[in-house]
Amino acid sequence: MSSTLPPFSRRSLIKTGSVGLLTAAAGPAFGAPGPSPLDVGRVEGGRVTFDNWRGAADRPSSPPPAPLPPGQRVGFAIVGLGRLSLEQVLPAFAECRQARPVALVSGSPEKARLVAAQHGIKPSSVYDYGSWDRIAEDPEIQAVYVVLPNGLHRDAVLRAAGAGKHVLCEKPMANSSAEAREMIAACEAARVKLMIAYRCQYEPYNRETIRRVRSGELGSARFIEATNTQVMGPADQWRFKRALAGGGALPDIGLYGLNTARAITGEEPVEVFARIFSPDGDARYREVEESVSFMLRFPSGVIATCSSSYGAHESKDLRVRLERGWIDLENAFAYEGQQMRLGRRDGKAENIGMLRLEQQNQFALEIDHMAACVRENRIPRTPGQEGLQDHLLMEALYESARGGTPVTLDRVAERDATRGPEPEQG
Numbered sequence: 001m002s003s004t005l006p007p008f009s010r011r012s013l014i015k016t017g018s019v020g021l022l023t024a025a026a027g028p029a030f031g032a033p034g035p036s037p038l039d040v041g042r043v044e045g046g047r048v049t050f051d052n053w054r055g056a057a058d059r060p061s062s063p064p065p066a067p068l069p070p071g072q073r074v075g076f077a078i079v080g081l082g083r084l085s086l087e088q089v090l091p092a093f094a095e096c097r098q099a100r101p102v103a104l105v106s107g108s109p110e111k112a113r114l115v116a117a118q119h120g121i122k123p124s125s126v127y128d129y130g131s132w133d134r135i136a137e138d139p140e141i142q143a144v145y146v147v148l149p150n151g152l153h154r155d156a157v158l159r160a161a162g163a164g165k166h167v168l169c170e171k172p173m174a175n176s177s178a179e180a181r182e183m184i185a186a187c188e189a190a191r192v193k194l195m196i197a198y199r200c201q202y203e204p205y206n207r208e209t210i211r212r213v214r215s216g217e218l219g220s221a222r223f224i225e226a227t228n229t230q231v232m233g234p235a236d237q238w239r240f241k242r243a244l245a246g247g248g249a250l251p252d253i254g255l256y257g258l259n260t261a262r263a264i265t266g267e268e269p270v271e272v273f274a275r276i277f278s279p280d281g282d283a284r285y286r287e288v289e290e291s292v293s294f295m296l297r298f299p300s301g302v303i304a305t306c307s308s309s310y311g312a313h314e315s316k317d318l319r320v321r322l323e324r325g326w327i328d329l330e331n332a333f334a335y336e337g338q339q340m341r342l343g344r345r346d347g348k349a350e351n352i353g354m355l356r357l358e359q360q361n362q363f364a365l366e367i368d369h370m371a372a373c374v375r376e377n378r379i380p381r382t383p384g385q386e387g388l389q390d391h392l393l394m395e396a397l398y399e400s401a402r403g404g405t406p407v408t409l410d411r412v413a414e415r416d417a418t419r420g421p422e423p424e425q426g
């Protein structure tokens with residue numbers, strides 16, 4: 001057939017119910033043989049799908065993402081343009097499928113203007129801390145992501161809820177359990193969702209660890225070991241001020257071990273014990289602790305041993321020791337670079353294997369989970385109650401450290417008592 005049309009205009013979409021075959025309707029493109037359905041794929045249930053082109057023994061490629069059109073995504077206002085917002089959160093929106101940044105709240109106008117331009121946010125959608133209650137009048141903003149120092153979370157969440165917006169709040173949720181309770185009550189009264197940004201509960205390797213432990217394939221768990229350490233720089237930063245940070249290494253980075261041990265077991269500890277240490281004469285540790293080591297005893301008998309410090313070279317690892325095997329997750333609490341090794345008996349041998357999962361941006365998964373919960377009116381996996389429970393436990397840990405003795409806690413019978421349903425697959 002002769003052609004006067006550009007080659008790709010010959011392709012047509014043939015719709016059959018919800019399935020449409022993308023076919024080369026007539027003639028080859030650029031004179032080449034027409035593509036096969038295997039290469040062209042098809043539209044199915046609103047997303048493009050390709051059949052597996054690899055051999056059955058190889059891993060199939062991941063399906064193409066199915067992002068919502070920008071206008072249908074949940075619009076977020078980001079509050080506080082510090083390192084986490086600029087280095088992780090805003091870049092992650094580019095990988096989100098259900099969320100988009102539509103507004104910024106900042107005390108630094110020059111920085112905010114620049115960041116808004118970089119991310120396609122309108123200048124009129126940049127607010128300062130004095131005026132941001134006006135977000136109530138902006139229907140593009142459905143949710144607020146609070147990325148301020150910990151001591152400012154409470155006020156920010158109360159203001160966002162007062163403006164009728166759903167809230168995603170960074171960890172630790174607040175400075176105390178009393179503040180956490182106020183935040184939950186304010187969001188309930190305003191009928192908005194509150195999710196705490198426990199990114200590791202959305203990160204694929206951490207989720208795989210939880211899944212494997214809970215599946216029982218390696219027998220019951222005995223020990224969980226979590227380390228989260230880093231070396232801090234100069235004194236002039238909010239993390240050394242109690243009013244802004246709430247504490248030192250424990251609420252900032254020790255929290256990862258605490259939260260992960262709870263998420264793995266699905267249980268709540270019945271006894272906790274902690275020791276705290278700060279070097280003499282270091283002005284940075286006048287108000288907050290440098291190092292903490294703590295144990296959690298769970299009703300099933302699992303014991304978690306967690307260490308965290310602002311004075312030890314960075315190391316962010318998780319280990320689970322079970323009856324019939326072990327799981328080591330290097331960089332468990334890092335932004336990237338997770339490596340999972342599993343050990344178990346294989347006949348007369350010890351089989352030590354490495355598990356490789358698809359790399360996914362854990363911040364994008366977390367933000368999309370919040371967006372999905374807003375769109376579908378679901379409870380987030382990590383709602384305010386999850387953050388409150390960690391504050392109650394951190395308060396018990398501080399009490400233990402002060403008294404030098406273990407602290408006993410009430411037994412919680414329900415599993416995953418403070419969590420919403422499992423997140424969707426990424």
Ligand code: NDP
Pocket residue numbers: 080081082083084085105106107108111147148149150152170171172197199238244252
């Ligand atoms: P930064 O110090 O880098 O940034 C904080 C930002 O908050 C500032 O840049 C500023 O933004 C704003 N701000 C407003 N008032 C103050 C104030 N009085 N003192 C200092 N900053 C102020 O902090 P991070 O981004 O590292 O941490 C923010 C939050 O995110 C914390 O709750 C932290 O625990 C959490 N976090 C979570 C991580 C995770 O992996 N989930 C990792 C790192 C942090 P502006 O100039 O725009 O007003």
